[in-house]
Amino acid sequence: MYTDSDRFRDIASAFIEAGYITAPGRVIKLGKEASVLCCPAHPSLGVENVALKVYKDQSFRNFRNDAVYLRGKVWKRRDLAHLHAFKDQLWVDTEFRVLERLYDAGVRVPRPYTQIGHALLMEHVTADGDDAPMLKHARLTRDDAARVLDEVIDAIDRMLACGIVHGDLSVFNILYDGEHPVIIDFPQAVFANTHDDPYPLFLRDVERVVESLAPVPTDAAPAVRAAEVARNLWERHYLIDASVLG
Numbered sequence: 001m002y003t004d005s006d007r008f009r010d011i012a013s014a015f016i017e018a019g020y021i022t023a024p025g026r027v028i029k030l031g032k033e034a035s036v037l038c039c040p041a042h043p044s045l046g047v048e049n050v051a052l053k054v055y056k057d058q059s060f061r062n063f064r065n066d067a068v069y070l071r072g073k074v075w076k077r078r079d080l081a082h083l084h085a086f087k088d089q090l091w092v093d094t095e096f097r098v099l100e101r102l103y104d105a106g107v108r109v110p111r112p113y114t115q116i117g118h119a120l121l122m123e124h125v126t127a128d129g130d131d132a133p134m135l136k137h138a139r140l141t142r143d144d145a146a147r148v149l150d151e152v153i154d155a156i157d158r159m160l161a162c163g164i165v166h167g168d169l170s171v172f173n174i175l176y177d178g179e180h181p182v183i184i185d186f187p188q189a190v191f192a193n194t195h196d197d198p199y200p201l202f203l204r205d206v207e208r209v210v211e212s213l214a215p216v217p218t219d220a221a222p223a224v225r226a227a228e229v230a231r232n233l234w235e236r237h238y239l240i241d242a243s244v245l246g
């Protein structure tokens, strides 16, 4: 039987041949949609380890409500003949492109290195030399949580400046490197300029992080604060009534 570890070994060998890693490494997390490995980096990368995210084949074919994330992502008519294969690839491509765009814009995301087939290689995020924990599991003081929330809101603002809405943001998709939050997991990201209704996805992203990180009970009700934060950010970047242009 062809097991997960056979598949990881085969995928890793493509990255070894391409000169990015030297061995298949170890599993950080086995997931429903993707698994992430920590692999020793090729010396030319100048880092010790890198993270290899391997998507399951067909992982998103039945992705819940995938249509909402596909809106505004256009493809050529001839690709329709291979729609399923194309869709599988689209999620990986989206994640890689979004990481590139955000990393170049200075948003704290793992540095992307390369993509081969249904797998992508990126910076391995660590905390004290170990795999960085999800923000959900990071031990934060109250002050830390308030500072991290401000940093996440700043990152959301910068993502929006790049035209990107994460679409599945939560404390499960943010790592904590001991000092700063690092946002991960972008396959379902949407492009606010071409999607026909991105605001509900954006608002949900903001609500989830504010509800998890806002101090309770002294702060305004988190849902109220989230709605206000989301509206202010959105208006800075998008809410321009075209009639003002005459």
Ligand SMILES: Nc1ncnc2c1ncn2[C@@H]1O[C@H](COP(=O)(O)OP(=O)(O)OP(=O)(O)O)[C@@H](O)[C@H]1O
Pocket (backbone or CB within 6 Å): 028, 029, 030, 031, 032, 033, 034, 035, 036, 051, 053, 110, 122, 123, 124, 125, 126, 131, 132, 133, 134, 172, 173, 184, 185, 186
């Ligand atoms: N660059 C990275 N550095 C260190 N750890 C990472 C990195 N990327 C992902 N991980 C680890 O792998 C886990 C899963 O990654 P990610 O959230 O991107 O995949 P996923 O699509 O949520 O997987 P699934 O939904 O199938 O569980 C993360 O929670 C984190 O623990």
Ligand SMILES: [Mg+2]
Pocket (backbone or CB within 6 Å): 172, 173, 185
């Ligand atoms: Mg995730």
